[in-house]
Amino acid sequence: xxxxxxxxxxxxxxxxxxxxxxxxxxxxxxxxxxxxxxxxxxxxxxxxxxxxxxxxxxxxxxxxxxxxxxxxxxxxxxxxxxxxxxxxxxxxxxxxxxxxxxxxxxxxxxxxxxxxxxxxxxxxxxxxxxxxxxxxxxxxxxxxxxxxxxxxxxxxxxxxxxxxxxxxxxxxxxxxxxxxxxxxxxxxxxxxxxxxxxxxxxxxxxxxxxxxxxxxxxxxxxxxxxxxxxxxxxxxxxxxxxxxxxxxxxxxxxxxxxxxxxxxxxxxxxxxxxxxxxxxxxxxxxxxxxxxxxxxxxxxxxxxxxxxxxxxxxxxxxxxxxxxxxxxxxxxxxxxxxxxxxxxxxxxxxxxxxxxxxxxxxxxxxxxxxxxxxxxxxxxxxxxxxxxxxxxxxxxxxxxxxxxxxxxxxxxxxxxxxxxxxxxxxxxxxxxxxxxxxxxxxxxxxxxxxxxxxxxxxxxxxxxxxxxxxxxxxxxxxxxxxxxxxxxxxxxxxxxxxxxxxxxxxxxxxxxxxxxxxxxxxx
Amino acid sequence: xxxxxxxxxxxxxxxxxxxxxxxxxxxxxxxxxxxxxxxxxxxxxxxxxxxxxxxxxxxxxxxxxxxxxxxxxxxxxxxxxxxxxxxxxxxxxxxxxxxxxxxxxxxxxxxxxxxxxxxxxxxxxxxxxxxxxxxxxxxxxxxxxxxxxxxxxxxxxxxxxxxxxxxxxxxxxxxxxxxxxxxxxxxxxxxxxxxxxxxxxxxxxxxxxxxxxxxxxxxxxxxxxxxxxxxxxxxxxxxxxxxxxxxxxxxxxxxxxxxxxxxxxxxxxxxxxxxxxxxxxxxxxxxxxxxxxxxxxxxx
Numbered sequence: 001x002x003x004x005x006x007x008x009x010x011x012x013x014x015x016x017x018x019x020x021x022x023x024x025x026x027x028x029x030x031x032x033x034x035x036x037x038x039x040x041x042x043x044x045x046x047x048x049x050x051x052x053x054x055x056x057x058x059x060x061x062x063x064x065x066x067x068x069x070x071x072x073x074x075x076x077x078x079x080x081x082x083x084x085x086x087x088x089x090x091x092x093x094x095x096x097x098x099x100x101x102x103x104x105x106x107x108x109x110x111x112x113x114x115x116x117x118x119x120x121x122x123x124x125x126x127x128x129x130x131x132x133x134x135x136x137x138x139x140x141x142x143x144x145x146x147x148x149x150x151x152x153x154x155x156x157x158x159x160x161x162x163x164x165x166x167x168x169x170x171x172x173x174x175x176x177x178x179x180x181x182x183x184x185x186x187x188x189x190x191x192x193x194x195x196x197x198x199x200x201x202x203x204x205x206x207x208x209x210x211x212x213x214x215x216x217x218x219x220x221x222x223x224x225x226x227x228x229x230x231x232x233x234x235x236x237x238x239x240x241x242x243x244x245x246x247x248x249x250x251x252x253x254x255x256x257x258x259x260x261x262x263x264x265x266x267x268x269x270x271x272x273x274x275x276x277x278x279x280x281x282x283x284x285x286x287x288x289x290x291x292x293x294x295x296x297x298x299x300x301x302x303x304x305x306x307x308x309x310x311x312x313x314x315x316x317x318x319x320x321x322x323x324x325x326x327x328x329x330x331x332x333x334x335x336x337x338x339x340x341x342x343x344x345x346x347x348x349x350x351x352x353x354x355x356x357x358x359x360x361x362x363x364x365x366x367x368x369x370x371x372x373x374x375x376x377x378x379x380x381x382x383x384x385x386x387x388x389x390x391x392x393x394x395x396x397x398x399x400x401x402x403x404x405x406x407x408x409x410x411x412x413x414x415x416x417x418x419x420x421x422x423x424x425x426x427x428x429x430x431x432x433x434x435x436x437x438x439x440x441x442x443x444x445x446x447x448x449x450x451x452x453x454x455x456x457x458x459x460x461x462x463x464x465x466x467x468x469x470x471x472x473x474x475x476x477x478x479x480x481x482x483x484x485x486x487x488x489x490x491x492x493x494x495x496x497x498x499x500x501x502x503x504x505x506x507x508x509x510x511x512x513x514x515x516x517x518x519x520x521x522x523x
Numbered sequence: 524x525x526x527x528x529x530x531x532x533x534x535x536x537x538x539x540x541x542x543x544x545x546x547x548x549x550x551x552x553x554x555x556x557x558x559x560x561x562x563x564x565x566x567x568x569x570x571x572x573x574x575x576x577x578x579x580x581x582x583x584x585x586x587x588x589x590x591x592x593x594x595x596x597x598x599x600x601x602x603x604x605x606x607x608x609x610x611x612x613x614x615x616x617x618x619x620x621x622x623x624x625x626x627x628x629x630x631x632x633x634x635x636x637x638x639x640x641x642x643x644x645x646x647x648x649x650x651x652x653x654x655x656x657x658x659x660x661x662x663x664x665x666x667x668x669x670x671x672x673x674x675x676x677x678x679x680x681x682x683x684x685x686x687x688x689x690x691x692x693x694x695x696x697x698x699x700x701x702x703x704x705x706x707x708x709x710x711x712x713x714x715x716x717x718x719x720x721x722x723x724x725x726x727x728x729x730x731x732x733x734x735x736x737x738x739x740x741x742x743x744x745x746x747x748x749x750x751x752x753x754x755x756x757x758x759x760x761x762x763x764x765x766x767x768x769x770x771x772x773x774x775x776x777x778x779x780x781x782x783x784x785x786x787x788x789x790x791x792x793x794x795x796x797x798x799x800x801x802x803x804x805x806x807x808x809x810x811x812x813x814x815x816x817x818x819x820x821x822x823x
Contacts, residue, residue, distance in 0.1 A: 025529055055802045082662030083681050084815055093682060096665040097658045099711045108709065120686040127688035250546045254575035264539045293573035303527050305538035318546055342686055356691060415689050424695040429688045
């Protein structure tokens with residue numbers, strides 16, 4: 001490695017020192033089959049991290065006597081099963097979001113239902129998670145729902161999994177049972193592209209290996225769950241490294257003197273005075289200013305909600321996307337997406353639904369079901385329709401041009417929902433696949449069976465960046481006629497690219513961006 | 524770029540939600556209940572549309588039993604910010620003499636708050652109403668979507684909520700249906716106070732500890748805000764150093780003993796507290812699942 005690359009990609013410890021705020025918040029979800037103890041585990045985690053307050057605890061004891069499934073003992077699931085129907089039936093129907101903090105980290109947890117019937121609610125919880133705890137009942141081992149949930153979390157971009165083998169007390173804390181289950185699981189999900197699978201034997205009800213080391217598992221030397229959650233390093237959001245994308249949410253025009261375009265930066269970085277292109281029209285213009293209530297910004301990055309003003313009068317409305325002038329993003333009337341179908345009425349070829357991507361909508365006709373995924377084997381098979389909770393790669397034909405890109409490179413323009421225009425129900429969620437013939441997600445199978453992306457050698461990437469900056473410089477000359485400005489922009493571009501590369505190096509580590517896709521499901 | 528802080532992420536998410544409603548709904552309104560969460564909500568709304576003024580009015584459903592300090596604040600602060608405020612009182616309830624003492628907390632809340640809210644939403648034909656509810660407040664709220672669909676009769680169907688992946692909101696609704704929208708869904712009580720401190724958002728003095736006249740009743744410390752609070756046999760007022768963690772109708776809201784007279788002291792006290800924020804709200808304890816029940820009937 002050359003010196004320049006050392007600068008661009010320092011080791012991970014440095015990166016964490018740079019960004020302590022980022023490491024302090026973790027979004028995760030608990031999922032798995034019915035009665036594997038997801039809500040109990042989360043209740044236990046809240047209890048052990050002191051997040052259950054005195055009045056909530058006395059309410060829990062009262063509820064445990066009334067609804068509990070644990071006899072005289074506390075039923076921790078009742079801390080999170082907040083709907084009456086859930087408490088009466090002792091099941092989780094809808095996703096619950098819980099918030100707790102320890103001295104080391106803050107957590108947002110989605111507790112999701114295990115019943116196949118409520119898979120849509122599980123997927124909702126998974127869509128914003130950075131890590132998944134997948135529970136398995138030690139008596140039952142890997143179940144169809146374990147596979148389905150593993151597939152869905154992988155499809156939605158989760159790369160880190162904790163396999164919590166629960167109810168170990170009911171199998172006598174047997175190391176053999178545990179070992180067999182984790183081997184089964186690893187085999188089952190080998191093709192899903194997880195970068196880390198950490199397994200932990202637990203008894204959620206009694207707290208074994210949840211927040212403290214269990215005396216019942218002397219054969220286990222790994223971390224306890226809470227310690228692991230407090231310290232695990234998850235992928236940094238890769239979005240900042242990609243091109244600047246800004247779906248326009250709202251045109252802000254309070255008077256004749258101001259016309260701004262409000263929205264949230266979906267990916268990349270925008271800088272004042274940078275040349276941009278409006279999609280789908282293709283018009284070129286430049287950013288005049290980045291307006292916020294706290295004053296104008298020089299730059300804004302992915303996740304920031306801002307208002308952009310442009311230097312020229314161009315036609316921009318909600319649903320348009322403002323991108324960097326040199327961005328390759330192109331609007332299209334077709335999109336290929338991996339869908340989770342979420343309602344009882346089947347999806348059929350020829351059906352028309354409303355597609356929503358970013359802030360834009362269009363009528364979408366199901367042109368073709370490319371293939372469906374068998375949830376047991378993860379193999380692709382042909383299908384002419386799609387039932388509830390089934391997954392397929394589907395080609396949609398749109399009645400107007402929309403801007404989208406593959407989910408791995410932009411979590412906003414790569415995500416979509418489909419809405420039934422009659423009932424207004426959200427009938428499917430999906431992730432946009434890379435365009436045909438464009439292997440945007442380069443995934444290779446290494447001999448060890450773990451999935452890792454190919455990455456161009458660093459010097460090649462550096463050359464690409466310098467060339468990109470030169471092109472940008474030329475563009476600025478074309479637009480402004482100023483050599484000085486162009487040089488400044490080009491130099492800044494190189495500098496900022498290097499900085500971004502530094503900041504998101506965690507996301508570039510081999511394996512980390514491995515996609516949900518895999519060879520097994522391609523036909 | 525420096526990664527966004529937790530508060531920056533929450534702020535951006537809330538602003539995104541406000542703009543989504545303004546772009547897709549015809550006639551939104553912001554439910555302003557005067558407390559700290561409403562203060563944060565209003566602050567975020569103003570940020571979302573800057574430099575334009577707020578593109579929707581505020582609505583306060585007045586039960587006529589709010590703390591006087593709240594009403595004084597309500598009649599001054601939003602106007603200073605250039606906002607339009609609508610105050611609605613359920614006149615039918617008032618004429619029927621519904622009040623928290625004689626009618627009980629449950630009926631009072633249903634008539635003066637829930638029915639009052641529905642009257643106002645129907646009267647002005649609002650099709651989206653922002654509320655400051657947070658998922659960390661209560662178990663059934665933890666289950667609610669950011670865009671929560673209500674039937675033409677304002678009912679919530681918790682067993683049949685639309686899936687809501689990412690921040691890709693399905694904003695479609697049939698005529699007569701409406702949304703309750705919760706931009707603070709992912710905020711915690713600590714986030715709210717941290718943000719109030721960071722942004723210097725004004726809050727009512729009742730949140731700060733001071734000597735106040737209170738009576739102990741049913742395990743609660745009720746403050747004498749006016750003469751309508753009549754002592755029962757054996758009760759007496761005493762001056763205690765108290766403050767409020769949440770604010771509602773004064774006879775239904777318990778004070779807590781506290782020495783926290785400054786914002787940092789409040790934040791420190793909250794972090795060390797062993798009881799939850801809504802512990803002091805009588806209406807939450809009207810029976811198991813009582814919040815869910817109220818929400819199904821149209822309560823915020």
